Amino acid sequence: AQTVTQSQPEMSVQEAETVTLSCTYDTSESDYYLFWYKQPPSRQMILVIRQEAYKQQNATENRFSVNFQKAAKSFSLKISDSQLGDAAMYFCAYRSAIWNYGGATNKLIFGTGTLLAVQP
């Protein structure tokens, strides 16, 4: 079974600085998807960025980028120019790309989260 590990329960960054959140996963599959979700105090779950395992290029969304190391099974999130609004819980998640029912049954597996504080 696949697992997702986030080894940093809490992190802190100064406003305008850069921070990297770690995520590792365990799988025997070769094709899959990886996601980072943000959960601010409002409790809403917001998709930050996604990566397809067959793509070598690291995904980027504005100030958010990933460092995807497939061989090492690592998927870290880098937040540049941190802002106060980035303070949140961040979850890493994995989903298989096995084609069952068009991928419909593939479950999203979450890590335990990293709580990011942004200091002004």
Added chain:
Amino acid sequence: NAGVTQTPKFQVLKTGQSMTLQCAQDMNHEYMSWYRQDPGMGLRLIHYSVGAGITDQGEVPNGYNVSRSTTEDFPLRLLSAAPSQTSVYFCASRESGISSYNSPLHFGNGTRLTVT
């Protein structure tokens, strides 16, 4: 632009009471799911559905029932609430099928349930 709507936002139950958490989506998504979020454990899948009339168990299904009579609705039922079911519950949906295999989950805003 409602997306995924969960009700209620908060609920307090006594041990042994039953209730239904409601979830509705207006995006015509075939896949819907329920997660619970507990401190230090991330989100864990309770039940999911790949279309009307089709449901299956996730990682932590005990104590919960689901049904899917329409594409839009996916209620979660607690038959006899226990303190161990105190948690935040999220409903989520996504597209499924050939053209949407990498689609992300869209979440509701969650229900905070306390069982005393």
